[in-house]
Amino acid sequence: MKGFDFEEERIKQEITKLGAKRVLLQLPEGLKPEGPRLAKIIEKSGALPIISADPCYGACDIAVNEAESLGVDLIVHFGHSKLVKHEQVPTIYVEARATVPVDEAIEQSLPLLSSYTKIGLATSVQHLQTLNQAREILIRAGKTVIIGDSGQMSYPGQVSGCNYSNVKSIADEEEAFLFVGGGLFHALGIALSTSKPTFVADPYDKRAFPINDEAQKILKKRWACIEEAEAAKIFGVFVGLKPGQKRLDQALNVKALAEKHGKAAYLLAAREITPETLLEFPSIDAYVNTACPRISLDASGKFSKPVLTINEFMVASGESSWENMLREGLFES
Amino acid sequence: MKGFDFEEERIKQEITKLGAKRVLLQLPEGLKPEGPRLAKIIEKSGALPIISADPCYGACDIAVNEAESLGVDLIVHFGHSKLVKHEQVPTIYVEARATVPVDEAIEQSLPLLSSYTKIGLATSVQHLQTLNQAREILIRAGKTVIIGDSGQMSYPGQVSGCNYSNVKSIADEEEAFLFVGGGLFHALGIALSTSKPTFVADPYDKRAFPINDEAQKILKKRWACIEEAEAAKIFGVFVGLKPGQKRLDQALNVKALAEKHGKAAYLLAAREITPETLLEFPSIDAYVNTACPRISLDASGKFSKPVLTINEFMVASGESSWENMLREGLFES
Numbered sequence: 072m073k074g075f076d077f078e079e080e081r082i083k084q085e086i087t088k089l090g091a092k093r094v095l096l097q098l099p100e101g102l103k104p105e106g107p108r109l110a111k112i113i114e115k116s117g118a119l120p121i122i123s124a125d126p127c128y129g130a131c132d133i134a135v136n137e138a139e140s141l142g143v144d145l146i147v148h149f150g151h152s153k154l155v156k157h158e159q160v161p162t163i164y165v166e167a168r169a170t171v172p173v174d175e176a177i178e179q180s181l182p183l184l185s186s187y188t189k190i191g192l193a194t195s196v197q198h199l200q201t202l203n204q205a206r207e208i209l210i211r212a213g214k215t216v217i218i219g220d221s222g223q224m225s226y227p228g229q230v231s232g233c234n235y236s237n238v239k240s241i242a243d244e245e246e247a248f249l250f251v252g253g254g255l256f257h258a259l260g261i262a263l264s265t266s267k268p269t270f271v272a273d274p275y276d277k278r279a280f281p282i283n284d285e286a287q288k289i290l291k292k293r294w295a296c297i298e299e300a301e302a303a304k305i306f307g308v309f310v311g312l313k314p315g316q317k318r319l320d321q322a323l324n325v326k327a328l329a330e331k332h333g334k335a336a337y338l339l340a341a342r343e344i345t346p347e348t349l350l351e352f353p354s355i356d357a358y359v360n361t362a363c364p365r366i367s368l369d370a371s372g373k374f375s376k377p378v379l380t381i382n383e384f385m386v387a388s389g390e391s392s393w394e395n396m397l398r399e400g401l402f403e404s
Numbered sequence: 405m406k407g408f409d410f411e412e413e414r415i416k417q418e419i420t421k422l423g424a425k426r427v428l429l430q431l432p433e434g435l436k437p438e439g440p441r442l443a444k445i446i447e448k449s450g451a452l453p454i455i456s457a458d459p460c461y462g463a464c465d466i467a468v469n470e471a472e473s474l475g476v477d478l479i480v481h482f483g484h485s486k487l488v489k490h491e492q493v494p495t496i497y498v499e500a501r502a503t504v505p506v507d508e509a510i511e512q513s514l515p516l517l518s519s520y521t522k523i524g525l526a527t528s529v530q531h532l533q534t535l536n537q538a539r540e541i542l543i544r545a546g547k548t549v550i551i552g553d554s555g556q557m558s559y560p561g562q563v564s565g566c567n568y569s570n571v572k573s574i575a576d577e578e579e580a581f582l583f584v585g586g587g588l589f590h591a592l593g594i595a596l597s598t599s600k601p602t603f604v605a606d607p608y609d610k611r612a613f614p615i616n617d618e619a620q621k622i623l624k625k626r627w628a629c630i631e632e633a634e635a636a637k638i639f640g641v642f643v644g645l646k647p648g649q650k651r652l653d654q655a656l657n658v659k660a661l662a663e664k665h666g667k668a669a670y671l672l673a674a675r676e677i678t679p680e681t682l683l684e685f686p687s688i689d690a691y692v693n694t695a696c697p698r699i700s701l702d703a704s705g706k707f708s709k710p711v712l713t714i715n716e717f718m719v720a721s722g723e724s725s726w727e728n729m730l731r732e733g734l735f736e737s
Contacts (some may be wrong), residue, residue, distance in 0.1 A: 103684035
């Protein structure tokens with residue numbers, strides 16, 4: 072796969088340094104096709120490679136249990152930066168930085184940003200090395216650029232699927248956000264967590280576009296889900312089983328709060344929350360998802376019942392308001 | 405859910421006996437709707453119930469990692485008998501015995517069995533308590549009945565999705581098998597692992613029917629998969645991550661054997677093997693599945709590439725023959 076840096080030399084050096092004999096490769100869905108090629112490199116370095124074939128959507132999903140179960144002495148996790156503080160198995164993160172140039176897409180964004188002066192700049196881990204160049208182009212166009220640093224992420228300006236603390240930390244100072252990267256996923260997260268005008272500079276399509284209409288569509292669906300959940304009598308509260316998604320304390324809080332409001336609530340532990348999962352519990356009217364908030368937001372049309380984030384549940388239970396939630400974001404960070 | 409014994413009193417007694425404070429309930433898909441009702445009973449016993457919402461297809465799938473991760477001090481596993489020898493977390497198995505009467509279905513099977521005298525009798529865990537009655541009906545009809553006991557299962561005459569050792573142990577003595585229970589799944593397993601005429605006495609539909617035509621259809625598909633895999637240059641070898649599905653040694657054997665025959669082979673660790681899993685590895689031509697063999701046999705039409713059992717791979721690689729495999733069974737036990 073061209074266009075990404077898989078840091079093959081660093082991987083070989085780490086294997087030698089650790090004397091690793093068995094290595095687990097974990098790649099997100101888009102990079103999994105590279106698994107066999109990378110496995111061959113590892114095998115040539117003298118270690119047995121095992122490719123994790125289960126879905127992987129983030130560093131929250133780090134395969135430490137799988138590694139321990141397979142007697143693995145090194146995990147190589149691709150495509151995300153470190154999230155879980157202490158892995159029980161030695162782990163290296165290969166962030167798979169993209170080599171695609173971003174200048175043309177940034178230039179394309181300038182007409183869209185014409186009515187804004189203060190621009191917040193953000194990107195996914197793949198394009199972090201382009202942030203300085205992006206800033207320079209914006210500054211040359213007369214913009215004031217701020218790159219947020221909440222201290223929660225591996226890098227300033229970085230956003231992940233569920234953590235927008237870097238953009239939230241500067242949202243009060245900004246008039247608009249520019250996200251550098253492909254697809255809608257991260258840019259939607261910025262728009263939903265800041266409620267600010269948000270634009271995408273997509274280096275793959277070499278074009279720029281606004282994302283707020285898409286964000287509005289999601290908000291309408293979320294409002295409908297919250298309304299439906301207000302009438303629910305029985306709640307299922309999902310507890311995530313992936314290392315970076317397990318929030319049992321918060322699930323217990325949600326359960327207690329539901330019961331305070333006269334509802335029944337059941338804890339459901341899950342690795343994956345799918346439309347099929349919900350069909351197995353016909354007596355449950357609505358769900359609260361304390362695992363990955365993006366499952367609630369991005370897949371809502373696929374679910375037969377409302378699947379709320381914790382913040383959305385606070386609105387449905389009357390503990391918070393829709394407006395307050397929009398200010399604070401649809402999910403935690 | 406009527407028709408099954410969930411042994412609520414035993415569950416309450418075990419919780420009290422162990423002083424369990426946090427209980428994980430694990431139910432197969434068909435019984436999951438009972439989860440909330442059972443959780444309520446556990447909560448009234450003074451323990452916090454957590455329902456496992458991930459798919460569960462057998463006792464191979466016992467949620468010990470999940471239990472440890474959630475600080476659970478008792479697992480209650482429903483619908484299967486014990487399979488994994490030592491669970492790291494105290495576990496009770498509630499076999500969910502069915503209360504449906506079986507006599508009418510057994511009577512219906514007699515005309516189908518008219519040309520056979522020696523009948524092997526088998527059932528799933530749900531109907532084990534009916535085996536004596538079934539035997540008596542067959543004996544009254546002039547049959548010689550044998551109930552196999554390989555010593556591998558919890559009970560004589562019991563078959564599970566992947567273990568037919570009880571019927572294989574008596575296959576040489578029998579002319580035909582009668583399976584007592586619903587659906588095609590277990591009966592197909594008997595037909596495929598013994599190649600003997602196999603009939604189902606379905607107590608839910610109160611009828612009996614032969615299963616061998618269905619088994620033949622599956623065999624034709626398996627033959628086509630093996631032929632396709634013979635031409636494969638690159639193999640993926642699945643290692644199961646569920647406690648009772650992890651056969652890393654066998655996966656390493658398959659890898660070595662593939663390489664001996666000039667093929668490339670990559671180990672793929674997976675909790676679930678789905679059609680989507682295969683789509684992530686376009687360079688791989690065929691797969692060998694050392695996890696749950698029924699995924700290969702029952703879902704083959706859904707997969708874009710051949711997914712062979714270990715025994716099928718032995719045929720594809722020329723180490724065994726189709727005829728030999730039919731004699732030994734499509735999968736291990």
